[in-house]
Amino acid sequence: MSAINFNSVSKAYGDVQVVKGLDLTIHDGELLALLGPSGCGKTTTLRMLAGFVDVTSGQIFFGERDVTRLPSYRRNTGMVFQGYALFPHMSVAQNVAFGLERRGVARAEVQARVREALAMVHMGEFGDRLPRQLSGGQQQRVALARAMVIRPDVLLLDEPLSALDAKLRLDVRKEIRKLQQEQKVTTLFVTHDQDEALTMADRLVVMNRGRVEQIGTPEDVYESPQTRFVADFLGRSNFLTGDVTEAGVFTARDGTRLAFRSGWQVPNTKALLAFRPEKVTISPNGSAGEAANALSGHIVDTLYSGSSTEVSVRLASGETIVVTRQNSEARRGDLTPGHAVTITWPSEATVVVSDTSE
Amino acid sequence: MNESSRLWKDMLGRTLYRAVAMATLAFVLAPLVVVVWASFFSNKILSFPPQGYTTDWFIRAWQQDVFRQGFLLSLQLGVMATLWSLLLGVPAALALARYNFPGREAINAILMAPMMVPGIVAGAAVYIFFIEVEIRTEIPLVGSLPGLSIAHVLIGLPWTVRLVTASMVGVDRQIEEAALSLGANPLVTFFKVTLPLVRPGIVAGAMFSFIVSFIDLEKSLFLVGPGRVTLPIAIVNYLEWNLDSTIAAVATMQILVIAAALLVSDRYFKLSRSF
Numbered sequence: 001m002s003a004i005n006f007n008s009v010s011k012a013y014g015d016v017q018v019v020k021g022l023d024l025t026i027h028d029g030e031l032l033a034l035l036g037p038s039g040c041g042k043t044t045t046l047r048m049l050a051g052f053v054d055v056t057s058g059q060i061f062f063g064e065r066d067v068t069r070l071p072s073y074r075r076n077t078g079m080v081f082q083g084y085a086l087f088p089h090m091s092v093a094q095n096v097a098f099g100l101e102r103r104g105v106a107r108a109e110v111q112a113r114v115r116e117a118l119a120m121v122h123m124g125e126f127g128d129r130l131p132r133q134l135s136g137g138q139q140q141r142v143a144l145a146r147a148m149v150i151r152p153d154v155l156l157l158d159e160p161l162s163a164l165d166a167k168l169r170l171d172v173r174k175e176i177r178k179l180q181q182e183q184k185v186t187t188l189f190v191t192h193d194q195d196e197a198l199t200m201a202d203r204l205v206v207m208n209r210g211r212v213e214q215i216g217t218p219e220d221v222y223e224s225p226q227t228r229f230v231a232d233f234l235g236r237s238n239f240l241t242g243d244v245t246e247a248g249v250f251t252a253r254d255g256t257r258l259a260f261r262s263g264w265q266v267p268n269t270k271a272l273l274a275f276r277p278e279k280v281t282i283s284p285n286g287s288a289g290e291a292a293n294a295l296s297g298h299i300v301d302t303l304y305s306g307s308s309t310e311v312s313v314r315l316a317s318g319e320t321i322v323v324t325r326q327n328s329e330a331r332r333g334d335l336t337p338g339h340a341v342t343i344t345w346p347s348e349a350t351v352v353v354s355d356t357s358e
Numbered sequence: 359m360n361e362s363s364r365l366w367k368d369m370l371g372r373t374l375y376r377a378v379a380m381a382t383l384a385f386v387l388a389p390l391v392v393v394v395w396a397s398f399f400s401n402k403i404l405s406f407p408p409q410g411y412t413t414d415w416f417i418r419a420w421q422q423d424v425f426r427q428g429f430l431l432s433l434q435l436g437v438m439a440t441l442w443s444l445l446l447g448v449p450a451a452l453a454l455a456r457y458n459f460p461g462r463e464a465i466n467a468i469l470m471a472p473m474m475v476p477g478i479v480a481g482a483a484v485y486i487f488f489i490e491v492e493i494r495t496e497i498p499l500v501g502s503l504p505g506l507s508i509a510h511v512l513i514g515l516p517w518t519v520r521l522v523t524a525s526m527v528g529v530d531r532q533i534e535e536a537a538l539s540l541g542a543n544p545l546v547t548f549f550k551v552t553l554p555l556v557r558p559g560i561v562a563g564a565m566f567s568f569i570v571s572f573i574d575l576e577k578s579l580f581l582v583g584p585g586r587v588t589l590p591i592a593i594v595n596y597l598e599w600n601l602d603s604t605i606a607a608v609a610t611m612q613i614l615v616i617a618a619a620l621l622v623s624d625r626y627f628k629l630s631r632s633f
Contacts, residue, residue: 050535050539051538051539052535052538071538071543072535072538072539073538073539073540073541073542073543073544073547074541075539076541077539078539078540079535079536079539081532081535081536082532083530083532085530085532085533085535085536086533086536087533087536087537087551088533088555089554089555098537098540098542098550099540099541102540102541102542102546103541143536146536146540147539150540150541156539
C-alpha cells in the first residue's frame with residue numbers, strides 16, 4: 001500500500017481542458033471520494049490513475065514510483081467498474097484468479113487466495129457460477145474481490161453502486177467501506193452521489209470544471225463550504241447577497257447585520273452568506289429570542305415530504321429562504337402561506353463564500 | 359367489440375400468420391427439395407414424373423473426374439479462403455471496431471466492396487489486373503492456383519470483416535480494461551478475453567467465407583486454368599451438353615456439405631447471435 005500523488009496533472013482533448021493542474025494526495029489507506037457533476041473531470045482523473053487515459057502534463061506517483069508513462073497493466077491498480085465488467089466466459093473463481101495468474105502466483109496459492117477473497121465478500125459458495133447466473137449485487141461483490149485479491153497499490157471505484165437498486169446500494173456501500181477499512185487499502189472513489197461520498201469517504205474532493213473546488217473531511221466540506229459551488233452542490237444552501245463590512249459581520253441588503261463563523265473575511269467585499277435549510281428555525285413573528293441571526297418575512301409555500309416539511313419564506317428584501325423542518329418537532333406556529341414569521345439560525349452554522357464561481 | 363368476436367379475430371390473425379410463415383418456408387425450400395428428389399429419379403433425361411428411383415447418379419457423378427476434382431478443388435479453395443480471410447479479417451475488424459483513425463470509413467468500404475460489386479465485374483477486374491501484373495513481373499497468375507486462391511480470399515473477406523466487427527462492437531470495452539488493470543498486457547487481453555467473446559462472430563464469418571467461396575461461379579469463371587475447374591463451373595459445363603440427374607446428385611452433395619457446416623457450427627456457437 002502507498003500514498004498516491006497527482007503533481008499538477010492536466011488533461012486536454014484538443015482545445016478542451018478536462019483536468020487543469022490537479023494537485024492531489026490520497027493518503028496511505030484512506031478512502032478519498034471524488035465528487036462533482038458530470039463533465040467535471042472526476043472520471044478522467046480516475047482513468048488517468050488507472051492508466052486508461054494519457055496524461056497531457058504533470059506526474060502521477062504511487063509512493064516513490066513515477067507511473068505517469070506506465071501502461072495500465074504495469075501499475076498494480078484494482079478497478080471496480082460501474083457495469084461490473086466481469087469476464088462473462090469465466091467462472092467466478094476464474095475471474096478472481098485472473099490477476100493472480102498474470103502475476104505468476106503459484107497455483108496452490110492462487111486457489112487459497114481466491115477462496116479467501118470470495119469468502120471476504122461472502123461469495124464463497126459461488127466460485128463455480130458464471131457471472132450471468134448472479135444478481136447485480138453479487139456480481140459487484142465478485143468484481144470487488146477480483147480487484148482486491150491482487151493487493152493493489154490503489155483501489156479504484158468508478159461509480160460502483162450506480163447500477164444497483166436503491167436498497168442494495170446501501171448494503172454494498174457499507175460492505176465496501178468495511179472491507180476498505182479492514183484491508184487499509186488506499187482507495188479513490190468516484191461518484192456523483194453526495195450521500196455516498198459523505199458516508200463513505202475519509203476525505204472528499206469536490207471538483208468542478210476540471211479543478212478542485214475544495215478538499216476536506218465530509219463534515220468540513222459540508223459545514224464550511226468555501227465556494228458558492230460547493231455550498232450549492234453538496235447538500236442545499238440558502239444564499240443572501242450583501243457585503244462583509246467588518247471582520248465576522250455581514251450586512252444584508254436590507255441593512256441587517258448577520259454573524260458568521262468562517263469563510264470570506266476580507267471587509268468591504270461583495271459576498272454571499274450561506275446557511276443550510278435544516279439549521280433554520282421558524283417562529284411566530286417577533287419571537288426571535290437570543291439567536292445570533294434573525295430575519296423576518298412571510299411564508300410563501302410549504303412542501304410536505306414525510307419526515308420533514310420544506311417551508312419557503314420570502315424576506316422583506318425579496319430574497320427567498322428555504323427552511324427544512326423535521327416533522328418530529330411539536331408544531332410551533334402556523335405554516336399557512338401569507339403568515340408572518342421570524343427565521344433564526346446560529347452563527348456557527350453560517351459561512352460566507354465568494355461570489356465568483358457563478 | 360364483444361368478447362367472442364375479439365377471440366375470433368385473434369384466431370384469424372394467428373392462422374394468417376402461420377399460413378404466411380409456412381408459405382414463405384415452402385417457397386424457400388421447394389427448389390432444394392425438388393433437386394434432392396430429382397437426384398434419385400431413374401429417368402434417363404431429367405424429366406417429370408419419375409419412372410422409378412435409383413442411387414446410380416451419385417456413383418456416376420463421383421466416377422466423373424471433373425466432378426470429383428471440382429469438388430476437391432472447391433473444398434480446398436473454400437478452406438484456404440476461410441483461413442486467409444480470418445487471418446486478414448479478424449485484425450481488420452478489431453481495428454475497425456476499436457479505433458477511430460483517419461481513413462477508417464474508406465478502409466471499411468474497401469473491405470466490403472467485394473460484396474457490393476457484381477461478381478462478374480469483380481471477376482473481370484481481377485482477371486485484367488492479373489494479366490497486367492503478369493506482363494510486368496512475369497509471375498504467372500492467370501489460371502494459376504495462387505491467383506484463384508487470392509480471388510477466393512476476396513470473396514470471403516467481407517463476410518469475416520462484417521461478422522467479426524459486429525460481435526466486437528458488442529463486447530463491453532470495460533471488460534478489456536478490467537483485464538488490463540489486472541495486469542494482462544494487450545496481447546494476453548486479446549487472446550484470453552476479447553477472442554473468446556467474439557468467437558461466435560469468428561465462427562459465423564468462417565462459415566460464410568467457406569460457403570460463398572464454395573458456391574462461387576462468376577469470379578472463378580475468369581480465373582480457372584486448363585484442367586483446373588471448380589465444382590460450380592463443372593456443373594455449368596456439364597449442363598451445356600447434358601440434362602440428366604447427375605447434376606441433381608452433384609447439387610445434392612453440395613447442399614449436404616453446406617447444411618452440415620451450418621448445423622455443426624450452430625450446434626456449438628449460436629450463429630443467430632452474431633447477426
